[in-house]
Amino acid sequence: MVGTAFNANHLGFLLQGAGWTVALSLIAFVGGGAAAFLVALARVSPHRAVRASAGAWVQLVQGSPLLVIMFLAYFGLPTLGIKVSALAAAGVSLTVYVSAYLGEIWRAAIESVPRAQWEAAECLALSRTQRMFKVVLPQAVRLATPPTVGFMVQIVKNTSLASVVGFVELARSGQIINNSIFEPFIVYLIIAAIYFALCYPLSLWSRRLERRAGTTPTEATTRLAHDPLLAQS
Amino acid sequence: MTGFDFSVVLERWPLFLEGAWLTVRLALAATLSGFVIGTLCAAGRRSGHRWLARACGAYVELIRNTPLLVQIFLVYFGLSSIGLQLSAFTVAVIALAVNAGAYATEIMRAGFDSVNRSQIEAAECLGLSRLQVYWHVVLLPAMERVYPALTSQFVLLMLASSICSQISAEELTAVANHVQSDTYRPFETFILVGAAYILLSLLMRLGFWGLGALLFPRRRRLGTSL
Numbered sequence: 001m002v003g004t005a006f007n008a009n010h011l012g013f014l015l016q017g018a019g020w021t022v023a024l025s026l027i028a029f030v031g032g033g034a035a036a037f038l039v040a041l042a043r044v045s046p047h048r049a050v051r052a053s054a055g056a057w058v059q060l061v062q063g064s065p066l067l068v069i070m071f072l073a074y075f076g077l078p079t080l081g082i083k084v085s086a087l088a089a090a091g092v093s094l095t096v097y098v099s100a101y102l103g104e105i106w107r108a109a110i111e112s113v114p115r116a117q118w119e120a121a122e123c124l125a126l127s128r129t130q131r132m133f134k135v136v137l138p139q140a141v142r143l144a145t146p147p148t149v150g151f152m153v154q155i156v157k158n159t160s161l162a163s164v165v166g167f168v169e170l171a172r173s174g175q176i177i178n179n180s181i182f183e184p185f186i187v188y189l190i191i192a193a194i195y196f197a198l199c200y201p202l203s204l205w206s207r208r209l210e211r212r213a214g215t216t217p218t219e220a221t222t223r224l225a226h227d228p229l230l231a232q233s
Numbered sequence: 234m235t236g237f238d239f240s241v242v243l244e245r246w247p248l249f250l251e252g253a254w255l256t257v258r259l260a261l262a263a264t265l266s267g268f269v270i271g272t273l274c275a276a277g278r279r280s281g282h283r284w285l286a287r288a289c290g291a292y293v294e295l296i297r298n299t300p301l302l303v304q305i306f307l308v309y310f311g312l313s314s315i316g317l318q319l320s321a322f323t324v325a326v327i328a329l330a331v332n333a334g335a336y337a338t339e340i341m342r343a344g345f346d347s348v349n350r351s352q353i354e355a356a357e358c359l360g361l362s363r364l365q366v367y368w369h370v371v372l373l374p375a376m377e378r379v380y381p382a383l384t385s386q387f388v389l390l391m392l393a394s395s396i397c398s399q400i401s402a403e404e405l406t407a408v409a410n411h412v413q414s415d416t417y418r419p420f421e422t423f424i425l426v427g428a429a430y431i432l433l434s435l436l437m438r439l440g441f442w443g444l445g446a447l448l449f450p451r452r453r454r455l456g457t458s459l
Binding site: 059060062063064065066067068069071072075076077079080153157158160161163164171174184185188189191192195196199200203 | 294295297298299300301302303304306307310311314392393395396398399406409410413418419420423424426427430431434435
């Protein structure tokens with residue numbers, strides 16, 4: 001046996017990696033959230049072409065694994081003449097991934113706002129933009145909050161895939177440590193524990209929000225419950 | 234900048250086909266075992282035994298709050314550290330099944346919760362045996378209600394099986410990695426593999442749709458989910 005046992009230095013390195021995991025999650029949530037908002041709006045657009053292209057985007061992204069998107073960004077973009085760092089590749093792929101899934105969650109929330117609300121707003125002579133931003137979206141936000149928090153768990157977990165393009169977040173720093181001390185089981189158990197510590201509070205928060213929002217099962221919540229992503233959040 | 238050249242990548246189609254076949258086998262094996270684990274754990278969570286319910290709950294929370302990548306490594310290194318030398322395929326199936334089982338548990342639990350108590354009481358009054366009640370009144374209607382969520386989850390599982398390339402299970406993504414390092418055509422390779430995954434997920438959805446029509450004829454007749 002060469003090398004040393006797992007020590008405080010290693011733990012410090014893992015925590016540093018965890019910091020990057022959090023940073024990457026935030027980048028993915030902010031960037032992906034902005035893109036998802038556009039996707040959701042496009043999905044309920046009155047123009048058929050806009051609706052169809054947003055739908056195609058969602059189908060494309062939801063039909064291919066994040067890992068492949070990650071490889072495409074990291075290895076593929078440079079061959080197109082675009083230089084990307086590991087962080088940029090991971091950020092872009094996660095943004096693409098989040099835009100499709102979160103976009104669908106938010107579209108479901110927008111569509112769950114009762115039709116009568118639209119009609120009432122129309123009767124008050126509000127323009128389409130006013131109807132969307134002053135009447136529908138504020139109600140949709142309330143419906144969308146619990147599943148959105150639930151989806152943040154997915155984001156944190158999926159940042160682990162950035163390790164395959166060499167970005168040193170939590171999973172990758174674990175691999176690096178393991179390469180020097182070769183104690184895979186211990187190292188990965190600690191990594192799993194750190195991920196759990198990051199994700200479990202979000203899961204609990206999401207569940208609490210859900211309970212508070214959904215004491216009476218409305219049409220909206222049943223519809224949201226049929227979404228696979230919400231069922232898993 | 235050179236133009237795209239898909240031909241050198243397409244030349245290796247037998248490799249891709251082999252990888253895709255392994256992906257399909259991984260997905261099928263993990264779907265079946267994940268479904269069985271999920272149904273058992275959902276029943277366990279609802280059972281009167283407090284410790285069984287707690288254990289099932291802990292399993293679900295532990296799996297759903299840690300990344301699949303880490304779970305795969307844990308199974309891979311954990312099994313070999315206790316002296317079990319298994320093939321990468323077996324390890325991948327075990328890890329995927331354990332992962333899918335946790336998600337399936339939550340979905341099946343929602344299905345079980347949706348079965349009205351009075352239905353079970355009515356079935357008991359009709360003199361159905363415990364097993365009959367469980368099968369006809371609880372399990373099948375519960376499954377019918379959560380079928381869309383369940384199948385979407387399994388499509389996600391198929392996509393997630395790409396992560397098994399990290400423990401050198403030679404499925405589609407692993408093949409893509411070899412091909413791109415051979416041909417220096419990463420863009421073309423991953424575009425093609427992405428398209429292959431999209432095709433696979435469409436086929437899988439089509440298959441589930443057919444299976445659903447076969448399993449739940451009532452749904453087909455009414456055109457609604459109960």
